[in-house]
Amino acid sequence: MRKSYVTSMPNHIGAFLKASECFAALGINITRVSYNKAVDSHTLFIDAEGTEEQLQKADAELAKIGYLNSGTAKTSVVLVEFRLPDVPGSVTGVLRLINDFRMNISYISSQENGTDHQLFKMGLYVDAPEQIAAFLDEAEKLCKVRVIDYNRSEKVYDNSIFYTTYVDSLAQTMGLDGDVRQQLLVHVNLAMQTLDEHGLSPYRTFDSIGKFAELLGASRGEAFVPRISTHKVTDQTEIILIEPPCGSNTILLRSNGQLLFIDSGYACYREEMLRVFRRLVPDFDHMHKRILVTHADVDHCGLLPLFDEIICSPRTAHCLRQEHAGLDGYREQNPLHKPYINICKALTSYRAAAPEKLTTPWPETGELHAPLTPIGTFRFGEMHFEVYEGKGGHLPGEIVLIDYDHHLAFTGDIYVNTHGLTPQQAEYNRYAPILMTSVDTDPGLCAEERKAILQRLGVGRWQIFGAHGFVKEHAVNV
Numbered sequence: 001m002r003k004s005y006v007t008s009m010p011n012h013i014g015a016f017l018k019a020s021e022c023f024a025a026l027g028i029n030i031t032r033v034s035y036n037k038a039v040d041s042h043t044l045f046i047d048a049e050g051t052e053e054q055l056q057k058a059d060a061e062l063a064k065i066g067y068l069n070s071g072t073a074k075t076s077v078v079l080v081e082f083r084l085p086d087v088p089g090s091v092t093g094v095l096r097l098i099n100d101f102r103m104n105i106s107y108i109s110s111q112e113n114g115t116d117h118q119l120f121k122m123g124l125y126v127d128a129p130e131q132i133a134a135f136l137d138e139a140e141k142l143c144k145v146r147v148i149d150y151n152r153s154e155k156v157y158d159n160s161i162f163y164t165t166y167v168d169s170l171a172q173t174m175g176l177d178g179d180v181r182q183q184l185l186v187h188v189n190l191a192m193q194t195l196d197e198h199g200l201s202p203y204r205t206f207d208s209i210g211k212f213a214e215l216l217g218a219s220r221g222e223a224f225v226p227r228i229s230t231h232k233v234t235d236q237t238e239i240i241l242i243e244p245p246c247g248s249n250t251i252l253l254r255s256n257g258q259l260l261f262i263d264s265g266y267a268c269y270r271e272e273m274l275r276v277f278r279r280l281v282p283d284f285d286h287m288h289k290r291i292l293v294t295h296a297d298v299d300h301c302g303l304l305p306l307f308d309e310i311i312c313s314p315r316t317a318h319c320l321r322q323e324h325a326g327l328d329g330y331r332e333q334n335p336l337h338k339p340y341i342n343i344c345k346a347l348t349s350y351r352a353a354a355p356e357k358l359t360t361p362w363p364e365t366g367e368l369h370a371p372l373t374p375i376g377t378f379r380f381g382e383m384h385f386e387v388y389e390g391k392g393g394h395l396p397g398e399i400v401l402i403d404y405d406h407h408l409a410f411t412g413d414i415y416v417n418t419h420g421l422t423p424q425q426a427e428y429n430r431y432a433p434i435l436m437t438s439v440d441t442d443p444g445l446c447a448e449e450r451k452a453i454l455q456r457l458g459v460g461r462w463q464i465f466g467a468h469g470f471v472k473e474h475a476v477n478v
Contacts, residue, residue, distance in 0.1 A: 029049045090118075170210065190338070194338075226243050228242050250263055263291075369391075407458075407461060408463050
């Protein structure tokens with residue numbers, strides 16, 4: 001079995017050697033190491049492989065020598081900007097005050113700007129909130145002072161405890177517990193290492209992750225206000241479209257007294273979506289709950305554990321089984337995407353659905369040669385859908401459902417109404433491409449799939465329900 005260690009090592013010669021000897025003596029193989037002094041001078045990440053007994057002994061040995069990161073340290077870094085007169089010796093008084101408060105400096109930046117003052121930025125180690133409060137009171141007597149929000153700073157200024165500070169901020173935003181925080185430490189480090197190995201700057205990406213978490217957190221509780229619309233198909237059939245501020249839409253399809261859900265949004269909105277479901281479906285808690293999943297992305301599958309029956313393509317079922325077994329899903333199989341998908345799963349409290357709930361009404365397909373391939377049909381109430389599987393432009397296993405009698409298409413993420421997003425949805429949708437390079441596995445192929453969907457639609461007026469944005473009205477003329 002494998003295990004990721006977040007170790008806190010003394011910054012001196014032979015520190016890693018000591019940890020390496022510990023693993024070697026126990027017969028444990030080190031599979032990944034990450035350390036960047038410019039980012040964090042103490043934290044070393046080690047992925048190790050061994051038996052459960054060997055890893056338990058390693059836990060004890062590393063704890064004994066003080067290398068395991070307990071997460072109990074309260075030290076943080078505060079970035080403070082001092083507005084100082086541009087004259088010799090102006091910074092001396094501030095430095096004396098820092099010395100009097102026995103604070104260490106992790107970062108200093110200043111440059112003259114053609115005015116009569118300089119803006120001096122300093123990163124200060126702080127052990128307790130009251131310490132910085134008292135310090136700022138005294139500093140205000142010397143010059144104008146402001147504290148700069150870490151997430152808004154232009155660069156990483158903390159070169160010693162970056163991971164702890166950054167992850168604590170994410171965890172606090174989403175209300176995550178200690179175990180998830182430890183997972184985030186590992187995933188954030190892997191993202192940093194991946195960016196470094198590809199020669200990419202981490203600052204824009206890490207700022208985007210922070211903004212992503214802020215958007216998720218800002219839409220929780222009473223602030224969760226989805227756009228809900230009802231679309232009449234026949235006297236016996238209607239579609240209820242639920243559009244949350246963040247994540248995929250959820251569709252409730254009612255027909256002949258039956259109810260089917262399509263896609264389910266993020267797991268972090270479980271309680272919020274349950275309130276919506278119970279309001280729209282008073283018998284929700286006691287009914288047999290069925291859901292159809294268009295593909296296996298985390299923002300479509302977050303609430304699958306709530307359902308009794310999960311309908312999906314064979315490829316999607318394979319991905320969900322992989323995740324339940326603790327293995328990589330389709331997104332994580334791309335090394336560039338893996339750390340960000342894991343961060344997203346940790347932030348949104350994602351849990352894979354139980355395999356026994358999965359049902360695949362269509363046969364397994366071999367290699368797909370066309371952008372869109374017919375794989376079977378699906379009946380629900382008055383609805384009769386032709387089912388097509390995409391070649392994997394957005395994600396392998398993706399399906400599209402088209403009802404030619406009622407001129408309806410459910411297209412998942414292959415075709416979404418980008419012009420029908422709310423302002424909140426549009427802001428959220430800005431960040432997925434930044435985090436994963438692209439939301440599509442193969443953007444060119446996905447464009448071909450979108451074109452193929454439109455080519456499949458017959459003459460008449462159509463309603464296209466994508467997984468993001470409002471329903472799209474589309475006319476096909478002779």
